[in-house]
Amino acid sequence: MKFIVDVMLGKLAKWLRILGYDTLYKRDWEDDELIELARAEGRILLTADRELWRRRQGSHKIFISSDKWQEQLRELARVLPLDTEHLFTRCIECNLPLEQVSREEARGLVPPYVYATQEGFGRCPECGRIYWRGSHFAHALAEVRRLIGVGDEKGDGNGRREGEIEIKN
Numbered sequence: 001m002k003f004i005v006d007v008m009l010g011k012l013a014k015w016l017r018i019l020g021y022d023t024l025y026k027r028d029w030e031d032d033e034l035i036e037l038a039r040a041e042g043r044i045l046l047t048a049d050r051e052l053w054r055r056r057q058g059s060h061k062i063f064i065s066s067d068k069w070q071e072q073l074r075e076l077a078r079v080l081p082l083d084t085e086h087l088f089t090r091c092i093e094c095n096l097p098l099e100q101v102s103r104e105e106a107r108g109l110v111p112p113y114v115y116a117t118q119e120g121f122g123r124c125p126e127c128g129r130i131y132w133r134g135s136h137f138a139h140a141l142a143e144v145r146r147l148i149g150v151g152d153e154k155g156d157g158n159g160r161r162e163g164e165i166e167i168k169n
């Protein structure tokens with residue numbers, strides 16, 4: 001599933017990227033551009049704009065009514081089978097899949113305590129941000145799971161799936 005998201009749903013776009021979904025979002029796209037991109041790339045268009053949603057052109061559109069991202073995600077999960085299988089595999093800023101970075105390579109790129117405590121690192125091929133799983137997003141993650149109705153059974157037993165993502169610029 002790939003998405004394109006209108007300007008009013010920026011936070012939802014960010015969370016879809018955190019979940020690993022290919023999600024296009026830009027502040028200055030016109031409605032026609034959104035519709036055309038959705039059609040050309042087979043993306044589901046998520047919109048908070050009823051008029052846009054009602055337009056006949058384009059393919060799959062979903063109207064999102066809430067103005068809170070949590071509710072928006074919940075709305076979406078009611079109509080689409082969202083999951084957390086690919087959590088933290090995509091750059092939140094650039095929307096590109098992260099490349100794996102070896103521990104050795106990561107050594108000079110992340111703070112020493114991160115290097116010492118983390119095993120897996122990913123890097124955005126576009127902006128170069130390094131991602132890893134830390135601990136402060138545990139709450140957010142648990143919340144996302146709750147919102148989209150996914151349990152904890154896929155955890156690896158040592159809490160790593162509960163981890164957060166941290167960003168180094």
Ligand SMILES: [Zn+2]
Nearest residue numbers: 091094124127
């Ligand atoms: Zn990036």
